[in-house]
Amino acid sequence: MTVLCLAEVSGGALALDATSKAVTASAKLGDVTLLVCGPKAAAEDAAKIAGVSTVLLADDPAYANGLAENIAALIVSLKDGVTHITAASTSIAKNVLPRVAALLDVMILSDVIEVVDADTFKRPVYAGNAVQTVKTSDAIKVVTFRTSTFDLAADTGAAAIEAVTGTGDAALSSHVSDDVSESDRPELTSAGVVVSGGRGVGSEEDFALIEKLADKLGGAVGASRAAVDSGYAANDLQVGQTGKVVAPDLYVAIGISGAIQHLAGMKDSKVIVAINKDEEAPIFQVSDFGLAADLFQAVPELLEKL
Amino acid sequence: MKVLVPVKRVIDYNVKVKVKADGSGVDLANVKMSMNPFDEIAVEEAIRLKEAGTATEVVVVSIGEKKATDTLRSAMAMGADRAVLITTDQGVDIEPLAVAKLLKAVIDEEAPDLVIAGKQAIDNDMNATGQMLAALLGWGQATFASEVKIEDGAAIVTREVDGGMQTISVKLPAIITADLRLNEPRYASLPNIMKAKKKPLEEKSADDFDIDITPRQTIIATEEPATREAGIMVGSVDELVAKLKEGGFV
Ligand SMILES: Cc1cc2nc3c(=O)[nH]c(=O)nc-3n(C[C@H](O)[C@H](O)[C@H](O)COP(=O)(O)OP(=O)(O)OC[C@H]3O[C@@H](n4cnc5c(N)ncnc54)[C@H](O)[C@@H]3O)c2cc1C
Ligand SMILES: Nc1ncnc2c1ncn2[C@@H]1O[C@H](COP(=O)(O)O)[C@@H](O)[C@H]1O
Secondary structure, eight states: OEEEEEOOEETTEEOHHHHHHHHHHHHTTSEEEEEEESOHHHHHHHTTSTTEEEEEEEOOGGGTTOOHHHHHHHHHHTOTTOSEEEEESSHHHHHHHHHHHHHTTOOEEEEEOEEEETTEEEEEETTTTEEEEEEEOOSSEEEEEOGGGSOOOOSOOOOEEEEOOTTOOOSSEEEEEEEEOOOSSOOTTTOSEEEEEOGGGOSTTTHHHHHHHHHHTTOEEEEOHHHHHTTSSOGGGBBSTTSBOOOOSEEEEESOOOOHHHHTTTTTOSEEEEEESOTTOGGGGTOSEEEESOHHHHHHHHHHHO | OEEEEEOOEEEOTTOOOOBOTTSSOBOOTTOOEEEOHHHHHHHHHHHHHHHTTSOSEEEEEEEESTTHHHHHHHHHHHTOOEEEEEEOOTTOOOOHHHHHHHHHHHHHHHOOSEEEEESOOTTTOOOOHHHHHHHHHTOEEEEEEEEEEEETTEEEEEEEETTEEEEEEEESSEEEEEOGGGOOOOOOOHHHHHHHTTSOEEEEEGGGSOOOOOOSEEEEEEEOOOOOOOOEEESSHHHHHHHHHHTTOO
8 A cells, every 4th residue: 555645835844743643644554655845845854754655855836835736736647556645634635635536536535533444434524513434435545634633653754755846837826925824822733722712702902812811821822713704813713614623632712602613623622611601602511611701801810810 | 707606505504413323324304404605605706796797697506406496596596697406316415526527517518717616515524526626627726715806817816724815816717615704695685585486497417417426435334423521610710720720731
């Protein structure tokens, strides 16, 4: 079995957490070749992930911005002898891998949380309210892995790096600009602590309370869809069925009601704390420690006492 | 410019589904069904393009049971001009690859300049059909759109990505998939709901196409996710602080 895994590269650097976890999952299927679309330095970092036998470096700028048409064609050109094409379920992989699957006339297995065997996988459906065990009959399996359920691989690897070129720019789309959220906080999907705010926070100014608490706990900031839609928080902070999925050691939900779409993104957290003034809020049904209180009193008090 | 929007009839987003006791699937009997929320956003965007004079016609397409007629009528009540329904057997969920193949057949006939799909169907949570369709057509794709501008034969699309936002330009014809922040879909007014009943709806059967829609994946089991043990309510911030200390978080 040979697995071709697409490494996650963002802002010209290897995203180690996502890539390493995807390698852990991929290694359950066979020998892992990691494809790095980015600069040589990213490939050098990727070569250190244990379990990777070869790193393929594609440094043509056509592959640099996650453009699906170019990267999908590159992956298809590398398919000989490959049984599985995998990646972490990031926005880049969700964009590229279904395109690869269709070019190969196979289906996709999105957001896999468990590898049962080479062609059987578990994945959540209906906002995580059910988990399906799915067996595929496709010759090549195209899989994205939900990283929150896989561990990091060791960093003791020393894989060889080979250059690949592919067909370059398909000229169907082009990159215009990036508007990257800058933050000194830990990354949302890999942080040990996440503090999220919802509509109850009420305004962008007051969202600073959430940020202060996150900083106090050394955590990342998250948000509900309502908080993002209302402009209190950036879109890339949305946790949930159609946002990011997190499973930190501690998740603190503040002014969040606990809609199924939100729970889908955080209910696998180890410890859940909820602060909500409505004691009937559904979030309390999944929380380990619930505090029925007005957040504008409770959070400042918490900041003071921690 | 003609815009085509694929819409799926799915379980309503407010319903919490239950897994059947025998593990054979989820219980969809007597459950409220609606248009996939991302598809409502896609329909709204297409209608806005028409209202802005950029698009001339909005065609909605659904693949599914006969009841998907309701979904198509809802889309026409919002403002779509006409609809195509491709019927499939009852109770069978068609996989994204097969949906993409059927949509391609419709697109080969309709020749739209732009397809706006939803980013994800909230039942199977696949997030795949738009990308697959773009591959089959050899078109460019702009997924997870939060802003769309049409300029000089291209779509300039701002996308919601993991690190923030990315803007790309994609040549038309192209596939766009709608994310949550693209727009806020309108409610259909009563007169428009009445008017939609008279708009053209063409019905075909999946069997009329020479396309193999046999599933590639077999669902062996459907289980409840792990449930969390019930927690406790704390009475004060002090008590919460104590719990966080016990847990080693501070
Ligand atoms: C297609 C689709 C996809 C979606 N995807 C997601 C997703 O990925 N993630 C997501 O989060 N949602 C998602 N949603 C939205 C989801 O259904 C809910 O609408 C959303 O999660 C609600 O956010 P909220 O809890 O912040 O707001 P609300 O439900 O309005 O809850 C606000 C809470 O704040 C509490 N509150 C108010 N004031 C105070 C105060 N002063 N002190 C303490 N508590 C207070 C209230 O009691 C209430 O419980 C999706 C919806 C759809 C249709
Ligand atoms: N049966 C279907 N009929 C029409 N459109 C569909 C169907 N299935 C998926 N789609 C479209 O593809 C999008 C993504 O669905 P999915 O890939 O299943 O998550 C949806 O939001 C729809 O726009």
